[in-house]
Amino acid sequence: MLRQAILGLAAMVAATAAGPVMAQEPIRIGEINSYSGMAAFTVPYRQGWTLALEEVNAAGGVLGRKLEVVARDDGGKPEDAVRLAAELVANEKVAVLAGTFFSHIGLAVSDYARQHKVLFLGSEPLTDALTWSKGHRYAFRLRPSTYMQAAMLAEEAAKLPARRWATVAPNYEYGQSAVAAFKQLLLAKRPDVEFVSEQWPAQGKIDAGATAQAVALSRPDAIFNVTFGPDLGRFVREGNTRGLFRNRAVVSLLTGEPEYLDPLKDETPEGWIVTGYPWESIDTPEHKTFRDAYRARFNDYPRLGSVVGYGMIKSIAAAIAKAGSTDTEKLVDAMRGLTIPSPFGPMEYRAIDHQSTLGAYVGRTTVRDGKGIMVEWRYADGAKYLPDDATVRKLRPQE
Amino acid sequence: MTLLAVDDVAKAFGAVAAVAGVSLSVAAGERVALIGPNGAGKTTCFNIINGQLRPDRGRVAFDGRDVTGWRPRALARRGVGRTFQISQTFPSLTVRENVQMAMAAHGGRGAAIGRPLRRLDPAGADAVLERVGLRADGDRGAGALAYGDAKRLELAMVLAQSPTLLLMDEPTAGMAADERHQLMDLVSRLAREEGIGLLFTEHDMDVVFGHADRIVVLDRGRVIAAGDPAAVRADETVRRVYLGLDDA
Amino acid sequence: MDSLIGTLRLLAEEPSFAVAQALTGLAGASSLFLVSAGLTIVFGVTRVVNFAHGSFFMVGAYVAVSAITLVGFWPGMLVAALAVGALGVAVEVGILRRIYRAPELFQLLATFGLVLVIQDATLWLWGPEDRMGPRAPGLRGAVDVLGQPVPLYDLFLIAVGPLVLALLWLVFRRTRWGVLVRAATADREMTAALGVDQKRLFTGVFALGALLAGLGGALQVPREAANLHMDLNVIAEAFVVVVVGGMGSIVGAYLAAVLIGVVHAFGVLLFPKLTLVLVFLIMAAVLVVRPAGLLGEAPVPAGGGHGTGEPPLRPASPLLKLAGAALLVLLALLPLATEGYALVLMVDVLALALFAASLHFLMGVGGMISFGHAAYFGIGAYGAALAAKYLAAPMELALAFAPLAAAVAGLAFGWLCGRASGVYLAMLSLAFAQIAWSVAVQWLEVTGGDNGILGLWPSPWAAGPGAYYYLTLGLTTAGLLAIRWLAHTPFGQSLRAGRDSPRRAEALGMSVGARQWAAVAVAGAFAGLAGGLFAYAKGSVFPSFLAISRSVDGLVMVLLGGVQSLTGPIVGAIAYIGLADQLVRGVEYWRLVLGATIILLAVAFRGGLAGIAIRRAGAP
Structure with a gap:
């Protein structure tokens, strides 16, 4: 018994000691995400x-x-994400932290990265705080932020004749900042617009019938929707049944992403203006290559998450190659201003705020063959939907 | 000296008058039994005295002070101890700690709160246990005691608070015949030695006539007779309605 | 405020709107009632609070979506209800039957384990994507009610609620089986004594409850896509309905469902930002006024008194002292052996051990079950974070603030629910924690909402992983020893005494209520300290610190370690976090494994790990 223990211990020590000697060890990327909670x-x-x-x-x-x-x-x-970040850095010796889905988890890991001077590439979280109010040297973000996507939709909304607007958004930071950004940007373009009703259903617990009724009560010309996932499905159903969307324009964040559009199937509302990812009809060479490779590998079509995951690894690989090292400080310097190709076209990690210029597709929803798809879409390049540099400097703490 | 004076108390539940004007008294060192057939109002009357029920009218005075409607714990702090029909102890504490808990409660806030309960005057607690014959069981868990022993422990807990009045609800219920008299002999001795007034309800007539100085008989919420055992035994009304001697 | 007045004006102009909104509320009330009815029936007879009831609801929705494509809509509803009823039989026979006599905590825990198992099983069977089902044939449209469109399906649901209520009434009044069930609800022992086959009765009742939940889930298909979050979303609301209605009362459940459905519908209209808190505020208000709910009967005060206690508390044996000292020395030497993740993990373990021990003080010593202990953990963490953020307090001061804030919260909670006990107290604590959680999520300006408060890193001297580890080790050890010491003092012992026999305690002149109140504050303070330490370890605080899952973590740790032992929660925290850490990192369906482990513990190892150790040590 004791002999075995000593032998085992000796083996462990030997393994640890031998570790650094192996030169061709892989470069590790620590990835944290809500795998069990947000499987879709x-x-x-x-x-x-x-x-x-x-x-x-x-x-x-x-x-x-x-x-x-x-x-x-x-x-x-x-809190678990922060612990896992420590585990990845200390035990797995990862060179970079990446991932996260929810905004608050992204911010938590980002704060860990700041404290422990590790590079963190937030792939999915949308909160503006990640690159602005809570931005810092070590955090970067891949996806277009809440502000950028709201700006894309505000641009379209301003072209509509609608003057009375109602908003429906989940009652947490994401919903609240999306509504705030949309209001601010739309009012800047259209001072004649008025916001007549705000609905704040609890995330995941929308009382759809009551919410649809409440929106109808204020008799808006148009609706700005931020709900997604199961809440969106319920809201769409109730709204359709109650005629809420009849003769009303609806502008809706993220609804065109396959993750949220596909479950709606033939009940996809007609003519909503949305941000999303029309994977079937993007036929640029870079996207075709990506889509074909993805299909060949997984026998499945890509969702927006596929593009995000793909872009994350490509970004990190490019940064390491550019830095010529896995040293954090060199990596950060390499990431700033890094330009890489993506399935959506070239994108850049802006030096000024570490936000990528990856964009999103803006278009209208419709039903074809019993499925919801996006039509009349255009690619909105993220670079065009960010505030000017002076504003960004004000939003971001100075280093 | 009158310790407990109950004056014309009444209590109705809905339309039923459970107690309809009862008066009685207990003097220091006196043992009074409260008896009556089922539904006579014993329990209601008892619960009015021990503070669990507030009477619709009437007055309960203890030691010259009006204590009508006082809660059980306020009465306890004044020196009224009680035992329950089904004995109530703290099974998760040791036998000695049960007594120490009673002592700590009695000592009020001044009891040393910084030390473990088991260090609180163990000698004093053992002395109390000695009096009820449980000294040897001090370290056992109270939950492991036999039923008769639990009754004696309950008595010890009450005694640890040096009450001036002791209320016992069916003190010998569920005990074997020889145990009953042992317990009541013990209670009687303590009442005599320390001048404690005792009021108890009881089903067992041997216990009642053997251990009460005075007996109060209730029927349908009223006192139908009161006096020393001999007088009550001879009372015609009692014989008829309660002892049932004329039924045959 | 302006928007409130505006909405009221609009409503005054168009009263038909209020009618339509009330109908919407009633439709919601019906679906809520279907779930709650099953929960309350099962509780009434078996006294089991079934956490997995929401899971039955979810499974009902998924099965319905699949069944509809095979057999059509209405038969699909029936298939789903029957399938979930059958699942109920399996669960009752396989698990619950073994734990009816166990303390209610173990039942809760077992059903919570079941929630985890069913969640992963559903994920495995149906995949991660939301499953949108079809709408009800013939009920797709809306009709005009006073000029407002009201969905036909809503009207159908409004009729279903009272219909099911009437059916249940008939079953319970007019059938022999129903009469037996009612008898069992009123007096379990008596029914058993009369020679009724309780096993079959309980199985039948549980199947009926599951069937109702499955039907509720199936009927929800036309309203929302079946998704993996349905179970926990619905169970929280169903708990509220059952408690507000009075546990075990079917009519009460219907009244409560209507109350909550309608208040919710108008709440959306009038206070759109308060929707999360509103139901819990209603529940707290009802329970403060009527501790047993609208139609519930006051719970019978615990008889206790003789022969049912725990083993007495003994001073630590020399062996235990030696083991404790050895463990402390080992922990103190840990930073010499590692600089890395082990220290980070141990900080979590230590803070959560203190959290679990504080919960144990409340439950194991004080006899008060809490489903919302995370409230104090979170309030401590937020107390520290807010002190650091708004008062610019250094870490040392902020950490002192944590237990203070939590103790004040404990005093407030104790004052609010001084009259409640048992399962009702547990439910009130859940409501309290949910209210605290909602405040943290929705009071964006102060708490940062979802995004929490960041940048809460230790003072420079404690910033290194080793230094903060020592700080945590020191404070946690002090806290754990203090809790242990408190349990032995007259105060702690009087809590155990008051739990054993409240009547005896009162008759000795002790105020049981006041002591329990103080115990809540004390336990809160220690939980708050744990929360503060945890916050500085993470560098941030989030609403999840106050979430139900954190409270459940605490319960699992306490029960894993063993309720009857003061050492239990420490062992439990180590085992639980170690297990979770390994599982989450290495196993895909980790919830299934964790859930199964929890069920096994509740069914087979009720003494917890400490109990096993004691049995081992005691064996000849």
Whole structure:
């Protein structure tokens, strides 16, 4: 018994000591996401980064070393995400932290990254705070932020004749900042507009009938919707049944993303103006290549999460290659201003606020063959929907 | 000296008058039994005295002070101890700690709160246990006691608070015959030695006539007779309605 | 405020709107009633508070979506209800039957384990995507009611509620089975004594409850997509309905469902931002006024008194003292062995051990079940964070603020529900925690809402992983020893005494209520300290610190370790966090494994790990 223990201990010590000697050890990326809680997003997301990882490694890896992803499930809890971040950094010796879905978890990991000087690439969280009010040297973000997506929709909303607007948004930071940004941007373009009703259903617990009624009571010309997921389905159904959307324009955040559009099937409302990802009809060469590769690998079509996961690995690989090192400070410098190709076209991590210029597709919803799709879409390049540099400097704490 | 004076108390539940004007008194060192057939109002009357029920009218005075409607714990702090028909102890404490808990409660806020309960005057607690014959069981869990012993422990807890009046609800219920008399002999001795007034209800007529100085008989919410055992035994009304001697 | 007045003016102009809104509320009330009826029937007879009832609801929705494509809409509803009823039989026979005699906490825990198992099983069977089902044939449109469109399906639901209520009434009044069930509800022991086959009766009741939940879930299909969050969303509301209506009362459940449905519908209109808190405020208000709910009967005060207690508290044996000292030395030496993740993990373990011990003080010592202990943990964390943010307090001061804030919260809670006890107290504590959670989520200006408060890192001297570890080790050890010491003092012992026999305690001149009130504050303070330590370890605070899952974590740790032992919660915290850490990192369906482990513990190892150790040590 004792002998075994001593032998085991000796083996462990030997393994630890031998570790650094192996030069061709892979470069590790620590990835944290709400795998169990947000499976509808994280499954395509995982496939997306798996594809990118395989592509990078097939091409010889980075700096002659293979890339490896160590993924962890935060179970939707920011406190667990922070602990896992520590585990990834200390035990797995990851070079970079990445991932997260929810805004608050993104912010928690970002704050850990600031404190412990590790690079963090937030792939999915949308909160503006990540790159602005809580932005710092070590945090970057891949997706277009709440502000950017609201700006894309406000641009379309301003073209509508509607003057009386109602808003429906989940009652937490994401919903509240989306509504605030949309209001501010729309009012700037259309001072004649008035917001007549605000609905704040609890996230995941919308009382759809009552909410639809309450919106109708204020007799708006148009509605700005921020709900998503199951809440969106319920709201659409109740609104359709009650004729809420008849003769009313609806502008809706994220609704065009396959993750949220697909479950609506033939009940997809007609003619909503949405941000999203019309994967079937984007036929640019870079997107076709991505879509074909994804289909070949997984026998499935890509969701927006797939693009995000794919872009995350490609961004990190490019940054490491550019830095020529996995040293955090060098990586940060490389990320600032890094330009890479993406399935949506070229994108850049802005030096000024570490926000990528990845955009989103803005279009209208319709039903075809019993499925919801986006039509009349255009690509809104993220670079065009960010405030001017002076404003950004004011929003972001100075380093 | 009159310790407890109950004056014309009444209590109705809905239309039923459970107690319809009862007066009685207990003097220091005196043992009074409250008896009556089922539904006579014993329990209601008892609960009015011990503070669990507030009477519709009438007055309860203890030691010259009006205590009508006082809560049980206020009465306890004044020196009224009681035992329950089904003995109530603290089974998760040791036997000694049960007594120490009673002592701590009696000592009020001044009891040393910083030390474990088991260090609170263990000698004093053992002395009380000695009096009820449980000294050897001090370290056992109270939950493991036999039923008769639990009754004696309950008595010890009450005694630890040095009450001047002791209220016992069916003190010998559920005990074997020889145990009953042992317990009541013990109670009687203590009442005599320390001048404690005792009021108890009881079903067992041997216990009642053997251990009460005075007996109050209730029927349908009223006192139908009161006096020393001999007088009550001879009372015609009691014989008829309660002892049932004429029924045959 | 302006918008409130505006809405009221609009309503005054168009009273038909209020009617339509009331109808919407009634439709919601019907679906709420279907779930709650099953929960309340099961509780009434078996005294089990079934956490997994929401899971039955969810499974009903998923099965319905699948069944409709095979057999059509209405038969699909029936299939779903029957399938969930059958699942109920399996659960009752397989699990619950073994734990009816166990303390209610173990039943709760077992059904919570079931929630985790069913969640992963559903994910495995139906996949991660939301499943939108079809709408009811013939009921797709809306009709005009006073000029307002009201969905036909809403009208259908409004009729279903009273219909089911009437059916249940008939079953319970007019059938022999129903009479037996009512008898069992009123007096379990008596029914058993009369020779009724309780096993079959309980199985039948549980199946009926599950069937109703399944039907509720199936009928929800036309209103929302089946999704993996339905279970916990619905169970919280169903709890509220059952408690407000009075546990065990079917008519009460209907009244409460109507009350909550209608208040909710108008709440959306008048206070759109308060929707999360509103139901819990109603519940708290009802329970403060009527502790047993609208139609509930006052719970019978615990008899206790003889032969039912726990083993007495003994001073720590030399062996235990030695083991404790050895563990402390080992922990103190840990930073010499590792700089890394082990220290981070141990800080979590220590803080949560203190949290679990404080909960144990309340439950194991004080006999007060709490489903909302995370409230104090979170309020402590927020107290520290707010002190740091708004008062610019350094870490040392902010950490002192944590237990203070939590103790004040404990005093407030104790004052509000001084009259409640047992399951009702547990439910009130849940409501209290939910209200605190809602405030943290929705009071964006102060708490930062969802995004929490960031940048809460330790003072420079304690910033290194080793230094903060030592700080946590020191404060936690002090806290744990203090709790242990308190349990032995007259105060702690009087809590156990008051739990054993409140009547005896009062008759000795002790105020049981006042002591319990103080115990809530004391337990709150220690939980608050744990929360403060946890916050500085994470560098941030979030509403999840106050969430139900955090409260459940605490319960699991206490029960894992063993309720009857003061050492239990410490062992439990180590085991639970270790287990969770390994599972989450290594197993895909970790909830299934965790849930199964919890069920096993509740069914087979009720003494917890400490109990197993004691049994081992005691064996010849």
